[in-house]
Every structure is written in C-alpha cells, then in structure tokens.
Amino acid sequence: MKKLFQNRLSLEALMSYMKHHKECFQYNAKLLFKNPMKLFLIIIPISIAISLVLVSYILIKNINNNLIDYEHEKIILFLKKDIPNNYVDDIKKNISKKNNIISIDFYTEEESLNLYSKINSRDNVVNNLSFNPLPKTIIIKRKVIDYDYDYDYENNDLNIFLENNAYIDSYSSNIIFLKKTIYIKNILYKFLIFALIFLILILINVINNYIKIEVTSNKNKILIYRIIGARNSYIRREYMYFPIVLNFLCFLIGFILAQFITRYFSNSIGDFLYSYEIQYSFLNISFVEAVLMVFFIIIIGVTTCKIVINRFLDEDF
C-alpha cells in the first residue's frame, strides 16, 4: 500500500488496488456459499461456540448488573431498647477489630425507620404508622471472600461475638443469598473461559483445514502469482476475506442463538432474584461489546489464515 502511494500514485492504480480487494471479497463470499453442506459443517460449530461465549458473558453481566448493591455481606444488628449509648460505642469498637469489616454504621430508631422506608420504597406504610417499631440498628458491611465457598460465615469470631452479646436483640445477614450468587458467578466465569478456549480451538481448526484445502487446490493459481511477481501479501489477500466473511456470519447466527438461550436462563435468574425481592432487569450486550467480539474472532481467523498461507508459501515455493 505504502509503495503504491509512493511510486504509482494515480487514480487508476488505486482503483485497481481497490478492485482487487472487491474481487477477493466476492470470491470468498461465493466460495462460502458454493457448497451448502460444507457451509453447514463449518458455520454450525463456530456459531455454537460463539453463542456459548455470549450466553455466559451476558449472564455474568446481568448478575453483576442486577446485584450491583450486593457486593458485600450486609449484617443488620437490632439492638435492645435499653442499651446505653456508651455500650453502642463499645460494640462498634469490638466489631471494627474483627476481620474483613468494611464499614459499621449506627442508626437511631428514627434513622432506622427512614432507611427502611428508603430501601423498600414504602413511604406510605411508614408515614401511616402510629409508632416506630424499629429499634436502634447497626449495619455492618463485611467483605465476602469471593472464591472461598467453604468459608464458615456462621461460626467465625464476628458471629460468635454477635451471638453472645447481651445488648443485641437479633441480627440478620444476606450471606446465604450472596453465597448462592457467588457460586453461580464462579460457575459462569469458568464456563466463559471454557467456552472461549473452545471457540478459539474451533476457529483455528476449521479455518486451518479450510484454507489448507483451498490453497492446495489452487496451487497452480498461486504459482502463476509467484512467477508474475506477486508478493505474499497479494496472494494472502485472495484468502484473507474468507475468515472475515465466515466469522461475521457465524457471529450473527451465534448472537441470535444466544438471545434464545439467555432469555430462558434470565427467566430462571429473575425468578430466583424475585424470591429475594430483587427486581430483575435484562441487559443485553452493547454495540461496542458486539463489535469487540466480532473483532476478536476475526483477528483469530485472519491470523490463523495468514500463518497457514505463509507456511504453505514457504514450503512449496
């Protein structure tokens, strides 16, 4: 390209260069649809692999999006009515010494009611109450040890302290819910990695085999290009559009497939979250994410194609 502009800058030369790109694109598009059975055998595995990646990615994205306020364990302590103020400070001081504590917030009876009203959007109910049923409250946020599913959240030093403190009436934690979501997320992350590896292997295998067959059956044509002085880049261009056209098509099919699968799983996740009174809202992949995904698979396809052709040119000519 650089040489083209340096030495032979003319409209006709540029047109000839562009025309070659156009011809290569058309040739590869035709090549893909020439044999429907071959097309079917190539497109199906790649599309399935792409849809698996998309499904796991969309589900992780949705879980993260819907549980944006559920990153840490939240423990709510209801204190006894007769607790002196200096004991509240003692409790806070003791809790802050425990492991993995992120924050400790104290709320008076009135503040507790306001917070309840705010979190649950129940202003009408709260405003009509003749008395305040809530006691003084402490809300503790504790870091969740993400990948340690077996961590004992019930028999650790903080929980033992809460159980044995005479001024704590009761306490509740969302840890069971968090453990379940972390477990699901961990499985989905592992599945995403597996699906990505599967996709890369499928792409490399399919494109490697297809390009090998194509260049071997067009050996004479490539020989012509060599003897008339075509550079490797010119010969490669003849086949380079194949992975681009193929992967773009596979992404479209994989995306449609992923939509059906994610809707099914999203319903299950929605039901699960609804049982914890969390409103589920579905979030699809964005345009930028789709472009990045297409770009990623095209890069793998083009690189594989380039390596196969280069090896062929180096070995046979």
Next chain:
Amino acid sequence: MVMISFNNVCKIYSGKKVFYDTSINIKKGDFIFLTGESGSGKTTFLRLISALEKPDKGDILVDDLSITKLNNNEISDYRKSVGIIMQDNYFVEDRTVNYNISLPLLVSHRKEINRKIRAVLDLVNLNNQGNKIIQSLSAGERQRVAIARAIIHRPNIILADEPTGNLDQNLSKSIINMLIKLSQYGATVVVATHEFNLVRELQQKIINISNEKIISE
C-alpha cells in the same frame, strides 16, 4: 553490457550434479536458444534465473543485482521485470483471457491496462478472443495467452521454456520471430527448445547444456 551472469554456479538435485562450477554471461538484448538433452538442466537454468530456485553454490547476477541474496519481497519485485513462459502453462482457468493476461499489470497496479491488453492480443494474433474463458481455448491459443502474459508488462528478461511445444511449425516460427523482435527492442530473451530445425533455421546465439557445463556456441 552483461545482463545475466552465472559465477561458479553449482546446483545439485538429490546427489545428481546439474551444474558444477558453471560460469556464463548473457548480454542485454541477446536472443539465446537454450539447447540440450532432456534432463540436462534447461528448465533448472531458467528457474535459477527467475529465482524460483537458488543455486547450492555460486552467484547469479542479473543487471548487476545478486538475485541469490534477495529476500522474499525483493524476489517478487525482481520477478516483475522478468517474463516467464513455463513448459506447463498454468492459468486461472475459470477466468477470461483478458483477466489472465492482465495479471502482471494488476499485481504491479500499472496504468492503461485495457490498452496494453489490446496491443498484446494483437501481437499474438488473439484479437477478439479476450473475453473467452481460458478453459475454452485450444492448446495453441493457450500457449499464445501464456506468451502474451509474459510480455505485457514489457519485462527486461523473457524466459521461455518450450514456448512452441504445442504449436504448428508456422505459428512456432512467428512466435519465435516475435520474441526475436522483442530482443531487438532491448529485452534479453532465453528460449529453451528441442526444435533443432527451428534453431538452425533462425541462426541465433545458442547455449548448449551438457555434462554439468554450459557451453556458448
């Protein structure tokens, strides 16, 4: 002025010496008949000049450029100045004569492609055949398309391996005369052939290859 120079070139194929310590010079504008028995190394000689193969030892200079030391891209650029007619002519079979002939120009992104195609088709007597698909051509027509493809980009060197193999005597003679004419315009032409009658009749320079040696006659 020396165009092609072999300096102590050795080429060995699986233990069999094709050339051994061979040196020869070919001047610019020369028309050379390359003769020798089958398997003597005529095709290897042409493949060495076209850089399709490298010598095991020695150096080959073309227009003072050592083609044995070029990298892949430089070899490709060098081949743009060489016109090659091979023994087995290969084409893009499902495309037209025009497309096949224009390939060297397309690869180099040259100008005025259509005008050059018309001129070269006229030269090889294939007027009005440009839009025919290669598969539909006779052996003689295919040979002439190969010649047209080799000369369309006005190469400095034309290498022809049995270019008249599939042609009748009259057409063979006219093709060789055309190559001689191109040499008179400054191109260096090397033609490997078996047709000794033609060689004797046209009285041009001869290089004979025999017993690992190249002898200029």
